[in-house]
Amino acid sequence: MSQRAVALFAAFGLLAGVRVAIAQSDPAQTWPSKPIHAMVPLAPGTGGDVVARLVLNGLSQTLGQSIVIENKGGAGGTIGTGQVAKADPDGYTLLFVSASHVIAPALYPHLPYDPAGDFAAVALAGSVPSALVVSPSRGFKDLNDFVAKAKASPGGFTYASAGVGSTTHLTAERFRISAGFKAVHVPFRGGGFQPEIIAGRVDFGYSPIATSLPNIKEGRLQAIAVSSPKRASALPDVPTTLEMGYPDSDYVIWFGIFMPAKTPREIVEKANAATRKALDEPTLRDRLAGLDVTPMPLSPKEFDELVRRDIVANAALAKAAGLQPN
Known part of the structure; x- marks a missing residue:
């Protein structure tokens, strides 16, 4: 073998080694390389659980990786949510939760986690009236x-x-x-x-x-x-409370995906893109539309901002309603 050939083989070997090192140092490049655990802190068979399973199944197909769903209700969903807050921020633990996530601080002042600070908002599955x-x-x-x-x-x-x-x-x-x-x-x-x-x-x-x-x-x-700002497609003849003359009476219930706060941003962005791609798939889009789920295609940053606004708004609503913290 000529010296040139030896040099070429050595160069290819070095390049391969560099690629392996980069992949090891940047897990976002290979994410997801193993099954993902999804916590759904809702009772099995509820409307929210149905939406969760449809969306997570679509996301699994888009990612080409299985997603294992665990239902864990109790204490307004805070038990299961708390487990995700403490999970490794490696991209292999998801939280699929409803807007109850931003209600919890008003009811549980001693939460073992911060609904905004301990989570990275990934993507919204949509809102339901x-x-x-x-x-x-x-x-x-x-x-x-x-x-x-x-x-x-x-x-x-x-x-x-x-x-x-x-x-x-x-x-x-x-x-x-x-x-x-x-x-x-x-x-x-x-x-x-x-x-x-x-x-x-x-x-x-x-x-x-x-x-x-x-x-x-x-x-x-x-x-x-x-309760929605606009009439629901499934009940087109039923008016909204707003159009009937009751200001500030609408209430949007959303469902979204979160990861632990320190999850690499590249993985969060990748998960957001995959979720939005899954939600654009015609079969899933039609099934969600049949449940009157309205798309809310926000970026992770926009979703984070929504979470912080909703925490403040729900605290004010809980106070006005006279709800006592647990």
Whole structure:
């Protein structure tokens, strides 16, 4: 072998070694190279869990890597969320959570984590509207008729939610405060309150459209308003509370993906791009649209800013509603 050939082989060997060293020093280049663990601090089978599984399955296909989902509810989702805050920031632990993430500080002043500072916001899966539902047997003509009757019976109306400080709770409180009537809160663990409204044992509640739509279509529930700024595509004939004349009554429930705060920024950006690509895939896009999930294509920086704003806004809402920290 000539000296030139030997030199060429040596150069190729050196180049390969450099590439290996770069890959080892920059894990973002090879991420993800192993299965990812996704924490979903929601009860299995809930509307949020359904959205989580659809999105994470799409993300898994886009990344070409499996994502193992773990449901861990309890304490408003703070137990599972706390585990992610303490996880290795290597890109192999995700948190898929609802807007309850930005409600928690108002309810749990001694949280073992900082919802903004201990997490890197990755991507938003989208937002979902809720419907204000009542039993058709109550005979409410529309939202204004409902409010008039609630005001005529101060504290006589009851409303259901998935628990104190849940998104369904604060959605109802935001509307109640705007409309100016009193009502008694009846929390239900896990959100299975629709049968109580259907039976007329509870007067009203806000329920994600994805889970209440079958009962609405079959006439067991009556939707008299939606919480989103614009009408919901699944209920185009149902007005928003805003258009019915109740200012600051809308409430957006979003779902998003987070990683531990010190995760390399390159991995966060890569995960954001992969999530947005997955959400643009026609099959997933159509399935989410069927659940009335509205896209919210934000960058990680924009999502981080949204989280900080929402923490402040929810703290003010919780105070106005008289919610007591746990």
